[in-house]
Amino acid sequence: MSHAHPDHYQGAARFNVPVHALPETTAEIVAMGDKTDLPTGTPIPLAGMTPTVEITPGTEVIDGIPFEFEKVTGGEIHTTLVIKLSEQGVLVAQDVVYAHTHLWFLDKDFDGWQANIDRFAAETEYDTILPGHGEPTDPAVWAELTDYVNAGRELLGDDGDAYKKAITARYPAYRGVALIDVANAYMFGPKD
Ligand SMILES: [Zn+2]
Incomplete structure (x- = not known):
């Protein structure tokens, strides 16, 4: 989990x-x-x-394969687990990464999310990234996420409907529009 x-x-x-x-x-x-x-x-x-x-954070060998369990803080949620399979070049990023999917900004921790993006983008040995939302992806996702976090920081004000309109206009092909509705209900109160 x-x-x-x-x-x-x-x-x-x-x-x-x-x-x-x-x-x-x-x-x-x-x-x-x-x-x-x-x-x-x-x-x-x-x-x-x-x-x-x-x-326990650290490395555990399962069936001969080293799994590196890392505790990550900030961004999408205050505490999350990322798993690295360095021999395979696979990063199980979970919700640090959404691939072509609208991000969950309930915590409004744009800087924390960006710090996590920068940190993992620097680990160039991972060419396969498994996101928490969206399809398996590759390191191109780091620039895409940076762009989206900047857009969120710029566009998320105090009007959920206006935010949804603006962010979906900027990323019309992204999935998970319903995530914006749910986050808006938490942040700004449910609409009928
Ligand atoms: Zn999630």
Whole structure:
């Protein structure tokens, strides 16, 4: 489990396997408690989606392959897990990277997100980047993300509808417009 956003953990029980996470993420999931599936209203008990195995940052060899677990702070959420498979050149960036998908700016931490972009862009050994949202991508995504974070910093004011109009006009081909609606509801109150 990379981070404590419900779209990344509510389905965990379906896999019926041990769930691993950083302790900060587990604590936050526990603090948020039981959830409810939308729109069906089906309860999602906390017990089924609580991580039971603690991930310690550092390198662990699984089936002969080194996995480097890294705790990343700021940006999309205050704490997230990034996994590096350096021998394969694969960066499991999770929600540090959205590929051609509208970013989730609820925390408005543009500088934190940019710092993470700059940090991973400098690690040029990763040619395959697995985003939390969108298709697998490559290092071209770092410049695209920088552009989008700058646009968010410039355009996100105090009017959710105006922001949605402006950001979708600038990135008409990007997916996940519904993410803007959900974030707007949190930031500016739900619209009817
Ligand atoms: Zn996400």
